[in-house]
Amino acid sequence: MSELDEKIPNNVGLSTDKRLQRALEKWQPNYINWWKEMGPLGHQADNVYLRTAISVESGGWANFDHVKMPDYRWGIFLEPKTEGKTIGFGDELGKPVWDEVPGEHRNALRRLIVTQGDTEPASVEQQRRLGDTAPSMYDMRNLFQVNVEEGRHLWAMVYLLHRYFGRDGREEAEDLLNRRSGDDDKPRILGAFNEPTNHWLSFFLFAMFTDRDGKYQLAALAESGFDPLARTCSFMLTEEAHHLFVGETGVGRIVQRTCELMKKDPNDDARAQGGIDLPTLQKYINQWYSVCLDLFGGESSSNAADAFAAGLKGRYKEQSRFEDHVCLEGVKDMTFVEGNKLVTKEVAVRTAMNEYLREDYIVDCQRAVDRWNKTIESAGINFTLKLPSSRFHRSIGNYAEHSFDPEGNLISAAEFEAKKGEWLSTPEDEIYVTSIMKPCLEPGKIANWIAPPRRGINGQPFEYEYVKLA
Ligand SMILES: [Fe+2]
Numbered sequence: 315m316s317e318l319d320e321k322i323p324n325n326v327g328l329s330t331d332k333r334l335q336r337a338l339e340k341w342q343p344n345y346i347n348w349w350k351e352m353g354p355l356g357h358q359a360d361n362v363y364l365r366t367a368i369s370v371e372s373g374g375w376a377n378f379d380h381v382k383m384p385d386y387r388w389g390i391f392l393e394p395k396t397e398g399k400t401i402g403f404g405d406e407l408g409k410p411v412w413d414e415v416p417g418e419h420r421n422a423l424r425r426l427i428v429t430q431g432d433t434e435p436a437s438v439e440q441q442r443r444l445g446d447t448a449p450s451m452y453d454m455r456n457l458f459q460v461n462v463e464e465g466r467h468l469w470a471m472v473y474l475l476h477r478y479f480g481r482d483g484r485e486e487a488e489d490l491l492n493r494r495s496g497d498d499d500k501p502r503i504l505g506a507f508n509e510p511t512n513h514w515l516s517f518f519l520f521a522m523f524t525d526r527d528g529k530y531q532l533a534a535l536a537e538s539g540f541d542p543l544a545r546t547c548s549f550m551l552t553e554e555a556h557h558l559f560v561g562e563t564g565v566g567r568i569v570q571r572t573c574e575l576m577k578k579d580p581n582d583d584a585r586a587q588g589g590i591d592l593p594t595l596q597k598y599i600n601q602w603y604s605v606c607l608d609l610f611g612g613e614s615s616s617n618a619a620d621a622f623a624a625g626l627k628g629r630y631k632e633q634s635r636f637e638d639h640v641c642l643e644g645v646k647d648m649t650f651v652e653g654n655k656l657v658t659k660e661v662a663v664r665t666a667m668n669e670y671l672r673e674d675y676i677v678d679c680q681r682a683v684d685r686w687n688k689t690i691e692s693a694g695i696n697f698t699l700k701l702p703s704s705r706f707h708r709s710i711g712n713y714a715e716h717s718f719d720p721e722g723n724l725i726s727a728a729e730f731e732a733k734k735g736e737w738l739s740t741p742e743d744e745i746y747v748t749s750i751m752k753p754c755l756e757p758g759k760i761a762n763w764i765a766p767p768r769r770g771i772n773g774q775p776f777e778y779e780y781v782k783l784a
């Protein structure tokens with residue numbers, strides 16, 4: 315194995331591609347500078363029990379060891395190529411997949427890759443201050459694992475830009491390190507990735523709802539006729555699964571602990587016991603979920619139709635779940651606002667691609683909420699967490715210019731303003747939630763507001779020293 319392959323594990327023949335090597339060698343030091351400046355604050359010298367991918371084979375992609383994050387081996391991995399693969403949908407259905415970027419789709423593909431790539435460093439930036447308030451060593455380790463893997467996902471997209479897009483690809487790769495989450499002058503591209511993630515409740519909801527959007531975007535790109543993109547995204551999905559686990563179980567453990575605290579309290583008041591009460595949790599769910607629904611784009615979208623027609627971005631599990639991969643016929647019912655009422659109209663299937671993906675996402679989110687509700691139910695508490703209507707609190711698409719209540723009823727802007735504090739987290743909620751985020755960094759100990767996990771990482775016990783603080 316060459317020294318380069320040792321430093322940057324890969325299955326893309328990096329040590330034999332001089333042009334790519336030169337491009338990455340210029341980019342890599344800037345990446346490390348970005349990581350040191352914007353990665354986990356104050357924890358760069360800690361030894362963290364991390365999973366590193368060193369190959370795509372089972373057993374190769376999950377190597378566990380204590381490493382300092384700046385020394386993490388960010389690799390470049392594509393799922394192995396399937397010979398004879400054909401484009402699975404759109405106007406070019408059945409033709410061979412592309413191994414190079416087709417000229418006519420160059421701009422659209424670059425935009426898809428840059429938009430996906432931009433979310434990866436953005437989330438690291440959003441989460442950079444959370445280490446110091448970790449509720450346990452186990453959680454701290456999971457945060458850092460998610461962070462280094464988002465760093466690797468940036469590498470994955472930058473590889474595509476460098477390898478397939480020439481000079482403008484290199485410029486885009488630089489820009490991915492120059493934008494900053496929440497910055498007024500050079501913000502990240504998508505709204506949810508500029509939202510503050512100030513505490514662990516938001517972190518878990520981010521990993522639950524925002525990373526889950528990532529799963530569906532990656533799955534749609536994994537269908538792409540541009541084969542290197544499809545293979546890159548397929549491998550990223552294996553890592554993404556852990557992020558979703560961190561989010562879903564993180565919220566689940568909060569729910570469990572909240573129920574315990576309610577039972578302890580004479581007035582069933584979780585806040586009085588230093589926990590996160592269920593109505594507050596509901597407000598944060600409303601907040602994050604609605605912001606994440608926007609990430610799928612407008613309900614009816616000519617961009618989405620073009621990307622489908624061109625064979626660039628398919629539906630979730632396009633191959634296994636659908637019969638018609640051309641979608642030139644048929645319509646989908648969609649709700650629009652006209653005057654001051656909701657009307658249903660038919661939209662061409664291709665134009666509704668964003669909405670199909672969003673609907674699959676919603677089903678997946680509901681599954682998680684149902685699990686949380688089981689916990690509440692088994693504790694004998696009468697409360698049901700709910701996903702708000704997909705019309706509630708939207709900034710993009712059919713409902714953006716209008717106000718809705720969480721049930722999806724059209725209301726006036728004034729009524730929304732008046733009720734906003736009941737539906738979405740308030741500055742007071744932020745102050746309260748932030749106030750209980752006391753670090754708990756002794757192995758085996760856990761903060762008061764969250765239950766311990768059922769098991770540890772990679773067969774290690776919860777008490778394991780997941781992070782050796784510097
Ligand atoms: Fe990612």
Ligand SMILES: [Fe+2]
Nearest residue numbers: 525528554557
């Ligand atoms: Fe992720």
